[in-house]
Amino acid sequence: MSSIGTGYDLSVTTFSPDGRVFQIEYAAKAVDNSGTVVAIKCKDGIVMGVEKLIASKMLLPGSNRRIHSVHHNSGMAVAGLAADGRQIVTRAKSEATNYERVYGEAIPVKELAERVASYVHLCTLYWWLRPFGCGVIVGGYDRDGPQLYMIEPSGISYRYFGAAIGKGRQGAKTEIEKLKLSEMTCRQGVIEVARIIYGVHDEAKDKAFELELSWVCDESNRQHEKVPENLLEEAKVAAKAALEEMDAD
Amino acid sequence: MDSIYNDLNAPHSMGTTIIGVTYDGGVVLGADSRTSTGMYVANRASDKITQLTDNVYICRSGSAADSQVLSDYVRYYLHQHTIQLGQPATVKVAANLVRMVSYNNKNMLQTGLIVGGWDKYEGGKIYGIPLGGTLLEQPFTIGGSGSSYLYGFFDQVWKEGMTQDEAEKLVVKAVSLAIARDGASGGVVRTVTINKDGVSRKFYPGNTLPLWHEELEAKDSLLDSLSATSPEPMVS
Numbered sequence: 001m002s003s004i005g006t007g008y009d010l011s012v013t014t015f016s017p018d019g020r021v022f023q024i025e026y027a028a029k030a031v032d033n034s035g036t037v038v039a040i041k042c043k044d045g046i047v048m049g050v051e052k053l054i055a056s057k058m059l060l061p062g063s064n065r066r067i068h069s070v071h072h073n074s075g076m077a078v079a080g081l082a083a084d085g086r087q088i089v090t091r092a093k094s095e096a097t098n099y100e101r102v103y104g105e106a107i108p109v110k111e112l113a114e115r116v117a118s119y120v121h122l123c124t125l126y127w128w129l130r131p132f133g134c135g136v137i138v139g140g141y142d143r144d145g146p147q148l149y150m151i152e153p154s155g156i157s158y159r160y161f162g163a164a165i166g167k168g169r170q171g172a173k174t175e176i177e178k179l180k181l182s183e184m185t186c187r188q189g190v191i192e193v194a195r196i197i198y199g200v201h202d203e204a205k206d207k208a209f210e211l212e213l214s215w216v217c218d219e220s221n222r223q224h225e226k227v228p229e230n231l232l233e234e235a236k237v238a239a240k241a242a243l244e245e246m247d248a249d
Numbered sequence: 250m251d252s253i254y255n256d257l258n259a260p261h262s263m264g265t266t267i268i269g270v271t272y273d274g275g276v277v278l279g280a281d282s283r284t285s286t287g288m289y290v291a292n293r294a295s296d297k298i299t300q301l302t303d304n305v306y307i308c309r310s311g312s313a314a315d316s317q318v319l320s321d322y323v324r325y326y327l328h329q330h331t332i333q334l335g336q337p338a339t340v341k342v343a344a345n346l347v348r349m350v351s352y353n354n355k356n357m358l359q360t361g362l363i364v365g366g367w368d369k370y371e372g373g374k375i376y377g378i379p380l381g382g383t384l385l386e387q388p389f390t391i392g393g394s395g396s397s398y399l400y401g402f403f404d405q406v407w408k409e410g411m412t413q414d415e416a417e418k419l420v421v422k423a424v425s426l427a428i429a430r431d432g433a434s435g436g437v438v439r440t441v442t443i444n445k446d447g448v449s450r451k452f453y454p455g456n457t458l459p460l461w462h463e464e465l466e467a468k469d470s471l472l473d474s475l476s477a478t479s480p481e482p483m484v485s
Contacts, residue, residue, distance in 0.1 A: 102345070102346070104342060104348075105339065108334065
């Protein structure tokens with residue numbers, strides 16, 4: 001598959017001779033094997049969607065949420081090890097409330113992303129900690145407009161128009177690039193994200209999945225919330241129809 | 250009775266009149282310049298309007314030491330915050346930090362403050378932070394011992410959306426009225442105007458201030474009183 005560390009991969013505090021830290025790269029693999037997460041920045045807000053792979057038929061639909069609200073105007077979608085993800089979300093919530101307590105205003109999205117990235121990076125500096133096995137997409141709407149950031153297990157954080165992590169990220173990124181995001185509203189964006197996720201879902205390898213969608217936009221009053229039921233249904237129907245169209249070709 | 254040295258060792262207090270008003274496009278902060286140690290005027294030309302950031306200033310009243318140290322702390326916190334944020338801090342954040350320090354140390358501090366400034370999100374804003382550490386955003390606010398004499402004046406004269414000129418004239422008039430009645434306020438009037446174009450400081454020496462009824466005119470020699478005209482009656 002890929003190159004093995006041969007001794008340089010035993011600890012996150014060891015560099016290899018060619019300047020790589022293997023433990024961090026292995027952590028990224030945990031993210032790559034998880035269900036796809038897609039997020040886009042439309043002209044009036046952010047839409048985030050997750051392909052939540054269902055491990056067992058006994059699971060209650062709607063449980064094991066992968067998208068969390070961090071503050072009233074920002075949310076986080078998690079890919080990778082779920083327990084690690086929960087820790088990051090808890091930390092993000094704590095940073096957000098702490099900022100508000102000290103500075104008296106909602107935490108700017110840029111600041112939130114930087115603090116979370118800093119925390120993730122922290123866990124790559126000590127041998128007695130392991131890196132987080134999850135990637136996180138932060139979407140929020142503050143006074144500087146809607147913003148989207150992606151944070152990888154290495155602690156890198158970049159700002160994006162559109163981002164995807166997980167199994168189907170390559171296909172998803174190609175699809176996102178085709179979209180005219182600057183002209184799209186979030187209402188339209190929801191349909192597109194659903195279509196992309198249904199498109200990259202691998203029917204052969206993974207059986208069932210649940211679509212989780214959230215948005216933060218002018219229509220939701222700049223609050224981060226689950227996409228309303230009727231719009232969600234509309235998106236699913238449109239996505240399935242698009243899929244059949246593709247198959248028909 | 251009491252030793253004459255009591256006054257010299259009393260804590261420096263700014264009797265003070267401080268004012269902050271918003272106008273259409275920014276804010277005007279005003280203050281007198283008297284710092285007293287008991288009955289002795291320690292500094293007759295002090296500057297009670299201190300800079301916190303490029304776009305936010307603070308008027309200080311009460312204990313001179315307490316308000317100076319508090320301003321120093323908040324300036325330091327705001328500096329770090331500005332670096333992290335990558336853009337100027339908002340007036341609201343500055344006011345919040347002042348309130349945090351004031352409230353958390355309420356047992357030790359004795360200072361009333363007015364934070365005023367301009368930022369691109371909210372425009373000109375004034376926040377009053379009196380003794381206990383309350384935070385209140387107001388279109389205008391007054392503070393210090395001299396402010397007691399200005400409540401009725403502002404009730405009558407205040408209006409929303411003044412021009413910069415109207416606001417500055419109002420502030421100077423108000424401070425000079427307070428100086429006339431409050432023994433702990435005096436000296437010169439300083440104003441700081443903050444808007445989107447920046448900050449401008451103005452200075453009004455004592456002899457340029459209007460006289461209010463029964464005050465003696467400022468003069469260089471007592472012989473001038475032979476040729477002096479009688480004082481003008483008070484005009485509103």
